[in-house]
Amino acid sequence: MTAAGHKRNGRSFARVAMVAVAMFGFGYLLVPLYDVFCEITGLNGKTGRIDEAAVVARYEPDVSRVITVQFVANNNVGMPWEFGPSVASLEVHPGQIYATSFTARNPTGHNMVAQAVPSVAPNKASRYFNKTECFCFNQQPLAAGESKDMPLRFIVDPKLPRDVRTLTLAYTIFDVTQQVAVN
């Protein structure tokens, strides 16, 4: 092949290889994109965190509507804690703040740290479910044998679609003792 041909192939190689490198970056870019997409659409059941003072001023309680909020607790595989809601469900009015709690007990013989991850069903309601205080905002340490009442305060946005009458708030609790130890 001629020298000019080599040069041309080299240039084409560089151009196409750049596409490959860019697509590797794009793979990683999908991670924040996914989060943004889920936040906008409320997919995934991820719930909002909101400042209580701001919320009370903004929302007008709507006593004409009653929404049933159910509480569900799950343990991730291999997570030995006893974990559950203190009440199974609450009847709430949109726009009003409610408080409840989940209880957790570490039955093992060693100190552990847990992280609870919330999810709201139906998905389309998750954007309207806001927590002002939640044990899921932080990692929860429990000493061996210790138990704890973990508070939760929430408010349902009055703009919640009319057809939603029941919300399910599910927590899955994960053992993060090792990750905490590593970091």
Add this chain to the structure above:
Amino acid sequence: MSTATATHDEHHDHGPAKGLMRWVTTTNHKDIGTLYLLFALVMFFIGGAMAMVIRAELFQPGLQLVDPQFFNSMTTVHALVMIFGAVMPAFTGLANWLIPMMIGAPDMALPRMNNFSFWILPFAFSLLLSTFFMNGGGPAGGWTLYPPLSLQMGDGFPFLIFAIHLAGISSIMGSINIVVTILNMRAPGMTLMKMPLFVWTWLITAYLLIATMPVLAGAVTMLLTDKFAGTSFFSAAGGGDPVMFQHIFWFFGHPEVYILILPAFGIVSAIVPTFARKPLFGYSSMVYATASIAFLSFIVWAHHMFTVGMPVVGELFFMYATMMIAVPTGVKVFNWVSTMWKGSMTFETPMLFAVGFIIMFTIGGFSGLMLAIAPADFQYHDTYFVVAHFHYVLVTGAVYSIMAAAYYWLPKWTGNMYDEKLGKMHFWISTVSVNVLFFPQHFLGLAGMPRRIPDYSVQFTDWNVISSIGGFVFGASQLMFAYVVIKTIRGGEKATSQVWEGAHGLEWTLPSPPPYHSFTEAPEVK
């Protein structure tokens, strides 16, 4: 005078080197094509042996031959080996052999890289297969590597990930080479719209590979750091999301499906006109259909995950987008049929495989349309119906096209005709057995038999027995293929340059076998 002799000599000392090192150091597109094809054949038998284990275990209900963990690693590695080790390298091998000859180029554009991209592969698959001998065994969480299950693999996990990295690097380099070759090395007069369809489909496939393999590399790197570096891309406890892996994976995975079939379209578009003795019907519509399929492949990925909990709008979008792919695919099928229409057809082995491809790939396409219906998919999801569907498009689709290509171009490559009688026998035994193997799996799936499980309820026994018998016959009949190939390489009736009466294209103007360096002077393209 002396100058003339010098140039003359230069043309002559370019024959293949002698001995084993010829194959290690070769930068010749024909040698590398041969290496790819032989590698693919070996992998086809390794992956096939795993399929035989699967069918033997499923021959009757209950657990008899292997333990469930090993069974799961069989399904997982069977898929990885067949996709990344057999079908993709076979297509790359065909591309290496054929593209330079079809476009009138002396060789691939980047021959040194070509050598490198092949020789990575044996290492990649040694890494993958070595995991079977490690603590915890081979990967058993399915070829899709969904976390958190895939992260529970034993010591072999990093080997699996690096194997995928290597295979990915190999196919990205191979694709870059193909793109550069097609764009820069065409003979004068070989405009884009004069290129054979095999070249066109490979150009588009190469772009798909360049766009998606890096995304897969990223996804498996995230798995690796999740397991060993404390990141939480897919771990809910750390704020990640396992469903996100499925999105990233299938963003790669769906275009990958077309990577496995577009070159097959090119092969069939070469073979059907030859044996129908008519030019291909609707050449330009074939090109545009291929490009449309490639584009659509990027916006349909979530049809693999209808059941994860998507909003209805999402289900509808992915359902309609998926069904839209049937339009350009239908254009192709009708073009092939129209090419055959009123042609002077003969049915030599390549044509048999090509016609078999058209019929059975279409069956697989129809079951794909059924799966695209989101509400129905909730029933079909993760059942044997899915297994039946993708084996129709991949075995009687992709693999059949590779067989067709092997029979079609083998006389060109070796200079010897293959044994037509054995070839036809291979086709008929394969075609009967492959349908006995996979067609009953539709029924099993609709009746609710889940995939990737070593045991099943007794009511599924009969169809499983039939399917397994089909499987054993199909597996055994491939030994015949290996025999025919070896026999043809060793000798046989000499082939002419054109080989087939109706064959057209630059590769048929070269002698059979073609010289080690072909088209050192650009041919004239009319």
